[in-house]
Structures are given as C-alpha cells and as structure tokens.
Amino acid sequence: MALPSKERKNYYFFLILLLVNVILLSIQIPLGQDKTLLKETFLAIFTPLQAGLNWLWNEISNFWEKYFFLIQVKSQNEKLAAENVQLRQENILLKNIIEKLEKEAEIKKRLSSLGNSILIASVIGSDAGNIFQSIIINRGSLHGVSGDMTVLDPEGNLVGRVINPVLPWSCRVQLITDETSGVAVITANQNVSGVFRGDGRGRGYLDYVLITSPEVAIGEEVLTSGLDGIHPAGLKVGRVVGISIKDALFKKIEVEPFFQLNKLKQVAIINFDLKKF
Amino acid sequence: MSGVRKSILSPLIIITAIIFQMLWRGLPHFYADAFNFLSIAVILLALRHGEGIGAFCGSLAGLIQDSLTLHVFGLAGLTKTSLGFIVGLGYRKLNLASFINQVLFIFAVSAFELLLWASLANLIFSFNPPFHLGWFWLQPLTTTLVTGFVFRLINQYND
Incomplete structure (x- = not known):
C-alpha cells in the first residue's frame, strides 16, 4: 500500500535528519578530540x-537579600569570598615554589608576577551528557x-584543565x-608515579603502576608530578581508596579526587608558565 | 488573536525549554539528570505538529544538548530526532484519546530515548553516563509527568 504524499515526505525528511546526525558523528572520528x-x-x-x-x-x-535585607553585607561577603579563594591559591602555590627554590632574590623575582597569574571564575554550566566530564566557566x-x-x-x-576552543567570555574545563x-x-x-585517569563516575584510578x-x-595522598607538562607539580589530586591487581603487570589503584563537584561554584585558573618555576 | 497565540506557542515551548535546561544545569549538581527539558519540548512539539516538525525540533534540541557536552556531537541529535519522529507518528497512528494512554505512550517513548542514548553512548562511543547516581533513571518519569501536565494545559487553553 502506497503511503500518502505528505507522510512519505515526512519519512524522507526524518531519514535526512538521521543521516545528518550520523555524518556529524562520523566526521568526529578522524578529528579525535578536536571539535x-x-x-x-x-x-x-x-x-x-x-x-x-x-x-x-x-x-x-x-x-x-541585596536590596531589602542586607544591602552591603551580601556584596562584601562575595568580594571577601573571592579574595579568600585567590589568597588560598597564592598560598598553596607559594608553598610549592618556596620548597623548590633556595635563593631569596630568586624567590622574590619569580613571585612578583604570581599574584596576577590567578584568575577566579564562576561555574556557569555543567556537562549535558555526564556531569563528571566537564564544566563551563565564565572566563x-x-x-x-x-x-x-x-x-x-x-x-x-x-579540578581539571581548560580545553580548546576558548571563547571570548567563557571556556570549558575538562x-x-x-x-x-x-x-x-x-x-x-x-x-x-603513574597517570591519573577519570572513570566518568566521579572517581579515577592510577594507570601504569x-x-x-x-x-x-589506603588513604595516601596523590599529587601532581608535573611530568605531563600541563599541571604544576605538588597540587593535590586525591586520596587512594582501593588497591588491587589489574593484570600480570600493573596494579589497580583507585583514587577519590579531593575536589567536590557537587559543591563547585568558583574555581581558580592558574595562568603562569610552568617552565618559569 | 487566537491564531497569533497558537503560532507563538511552539517557539515559546522550545525557548522556555532551553532556558530551563541551562538554568537547571547551571551548576554540576548530582540531581541534574533528573530532568531533560529539551526532551519535554521535543515531545510537546511532536504531539502538536506531527512527525516532520517533531523530528526537526528533535534534531535541533539534540544538537543544542550535544554542544553543551564534552564529547560526541550528534548523539543526542540522533536520539532526539528519533524521539520527535516516533512521538509524532505514534500520536497520529495510535489511539491516544484518553489521558492515561497519552501518559503511558509518553513514558514509553521517553524511556526509549533514554535507553537509546545510553546504549549508543556506552556501547558505540565508550563513555559512561552516570547511571550509578540513580537520578538518570528518573528522567522518563519526570518527562512524562511534566509533558502530560503541560500538554493537557495546552489543550484546555486551545479549547
């Protein structure tokens, strides 16, 4: 039985749309992670x-709250909270750097630019597919x-790293x-040493151990080693929560990250050149 | 006046869904997966306009959802295109006069969309949706409740 003309058109239209989406999916395979x-x-x-x-x-x-209840306190609080985040980041980075350097003059010179190298951003979006994959921030x-x-x-x-493409007013963090x-x-x-890989479920494991x-x-802290050339050494990553044998060569070490995704509202972006330190 | 109101209703549905989806997923809460406002919009538009418009809106809504995720672009586009088409076709071909039948039908198609998306993500593209959080599995139920309620409202408003 032949389909009415309109219905047939709808079927063709549906097939074309499916094809477009399949093509979109297939062109990403040779591109890998590129968008x-x-x-x-x-x-x-x-x-x-x-x-x-x-x-x-x-x-x-x-x-x-701002205009009828606590006119000044709310905005002051927000400002102080942002400053607090910035100072904490500086403090952590300073500790790491001081441990590495010996000469006072060298420390002063290198740290002079550090204050401007931390950028505070707010989380404005979570990943629509899996919240453990990425977030969008407003810088x-x-x-x-x-x-x-x-x-x-x-x-x-x-928390992660900024990935391309970086838009003028926002970016995505893997x-x-x-x-x-x-x-x-x-x-x-x-x-x-090893490589920390996420499991897409809020945890991760150490590869190549x-x-x-x-x-x-169990309970031992995991820190960045700096060997990947992306993250500075000494940053806190997570805590070991499980150890087992993966195969004949490697251990399976399960790690729970320290950062709490569910409570993440603000983040700090570190934009200094790792090689300088 | 009534014609104008009817013609702005569909764009209003999709714009509202985009706004709700963005606000709902503004922060990475574990319960973010409980609602998918874009699926709700696709079902509503397919119920109102049939399979052609349903498939087109599904494709558009799916690609918007895909642009807000890190990895595969086109996956939600594919599943939501199917969702829009199936809802439009099913509503026209099946006997869905009673409210209960409508609700059951919406539940079945939303569950189908979720399973299709999760299966493709897991089996073909090897990334794991956060099944373990549980909120994910509430999506067909919340979609059914919201869609059923809004569709009934729209019908009463049109009458």
Whole structure:
C-alpha cells in the first residue's frame, strides 16, 4: 500500500535528519578530540546565553537579600569570598615554589608576577551528557585564558584543565574525572608515579603502576608530578581508596579526587608558565 | 488573536525549554539528570505538529544538548530526532484519546530515548553516563509527568 504524499515526505525528511546526525558523528572520528565547526558554532551561541541566564537568575534570586535585607553585607561577603579563594591559591602555590627554590632574590623575582597569574571564575554550566566530564566557566580569551591552563577548586585541589576552543567570555574545563583525561601524578609517601585517569563516575584510578613498585597505602595522598607538562607539580589530586591487581603487570589503584563537584561554584585558573618555576 | 497565540506557542515551548535546561544545569549538581527539558519540548512539539516538525525540533534540541557536552556531537541529535519522529507518528497512528494512554505512550517513548542514548553512548562511543547516581533513571518519569501536565494545559487553553 502506497503511503500518502505528505507522510512519505515526512519519512524522507526524518531519514535526512538521521543521516545528518550520523555524518556529524562520523566526521568526529578522524578529528579525535578536536571539535567540529558546527559544535564550535553551537557552543559560541549557547555558552554566552547560558552565562547571561545564570547571571540573571543569580541577580533575581539575590535581589531581596541585596536590596531589602542586607544591602552591603551580601556584596562584601562575595568580594571577601573571592579574595579568600585567590589568597588560598597564592598560598598553596607559594608553598610549592618556596620548597623548590633556595635563593631569596630568586624567590622574590619569580613571585612578583604570581599574584596576577590567578584568575577566579564562576561555574556557569555543567556537562549535558555526564556531569563528571566537564564544566563551563565564565572566563575566556578576553580574560587571558587559553587552552591547557590548570583549574583548581577554592581549596587548591586539582579540578581539571581548560580545553580548546576558548571563547571570548567563557571556556570549558575538562574535569580530571573524565574518562579521556590523564594527569601525571605521584603518591605523597611512597613516591610511586603513574597517570591519573577519570572513570566518568566521579572517581579515577592510577594507570601504569607496576606490581613491583613500592606498596601504596589506603588513604595516601596523590599529587601532581608535573611530568605531563600541563599541571604544576605538588597540587593535590586525591586520596587512594582501593588497591588491587589489574593484570600480570600493573596494579589497580583507585583514587577519590579531593575536589567536590557537587559543591563547585568558583574555581581558580592558574595562568603562569610552568617552565618559569 | 487566537491564531497569533497558537503560532507563538511552539517557539515559546522550545525557548522556555532551553532556558530551563541551562538554568537547571547551571551548576554540576548530582540531581541534574533528573530532568531533560529539551526532551519535554521535543515531545510537546511532536504531539502538536506531527512527525516532520517533531523530528526537526528533535534534531535541533539534540544538537543544542550535544554542544553543551564534552564529547560526541550528534548523539543526542540522533536520539532526539528519533524521539520527535516516533512521538509524532505514534500520536497520529495510535489511539491516544484518553489521558492515561497519552501518559503511558509518553513514558514509553521517553524511556526509549533514554535507553537509546545510553546504549549508543556506552556501547558505540565508550563513555559512561552516570547511571550509578540513580537520578538518570528518573528522567522518563519526570518527562512524562511534566509533558502530560503541560500538554493537557495546552489543550484546555486551545479549547
């Protein structure tokens, strides 16, 4: 039985749309992690919209508190909270740097530019597919952000890295809990090095830790080693929560990240050149 | 006046869904997966306009969702295109006069979309949706409740 003309057209239209989506999926395979132009365009349109909506929502929800209840206190609090985050980041980085350097003059010279190298950003969006993959923040290329910059939480724990494309007013941060993320790390006590990979479920594990390597204890801290050339050494990543044998060569070391995604509202972007330190 | 109101209703549905989706996922809460406002909009538009418009809106909404995720672009586009088409076709071909039948139908198609998306993500593209949090599995239920309620409201408003 032949289908009516309109119905047939709808079927063809549906098939064309399916084909377009399949083509979009297939062209990403040879591109690997690189983004397609269409995705960049969509991102460029919707991220500023998302930032605007979040700003508007925050303004509306804070209106009563700001203008009728506590006129000054709220804004002062926000300013102090942002300063607090900035100072904590500086403190952590200073400690790391001082441990490495010996000469006072050298320390002074190198640290003079550090204060301006920390950028505080607000989280404006979470990943629409899996919240453990990425977040969107409200700082972009106009604020000096570029790809591969390190992102920390207010406590100085590693959250992830900025990934390209970086838009003028916003960017996406790949979380360390993403399955395709890899961070060079070292355990705090036994100095066992490996690569921290996310599991897409809020945790991660250490890759490439040989069975013959020293014993790692449950509860041992995991820090960045700096060997990946992306993140500075000494940043807190997580804590070992499980150890088992993966196969004949490697151990399976499960790590729980320190940063708490569910409470992440502000982050610090570190934009200094690792090689200088 | 009534014609104008009817013609602005569909764009209003999709714009509202985008706004709600963005505000809802503004922060990375664990319960973010409980609602998918874009799926709700696709179902509503497919119910109102049929499979052609449903598939087109599904494609558009899916690509918007895909642009807000890190990895595969086109995955939600694919599943939401299917969702829009199936809802439009099903609503026209099946006997869905009663409210209960409508609700059951919406639940079945939203569950189908979620399973299709999760299966493709997991089996073909090897990334794991956060099933373990549990909120993810509430999506068909919340989609059914919101869509059923809004569709009924729209119908009463049109009458």
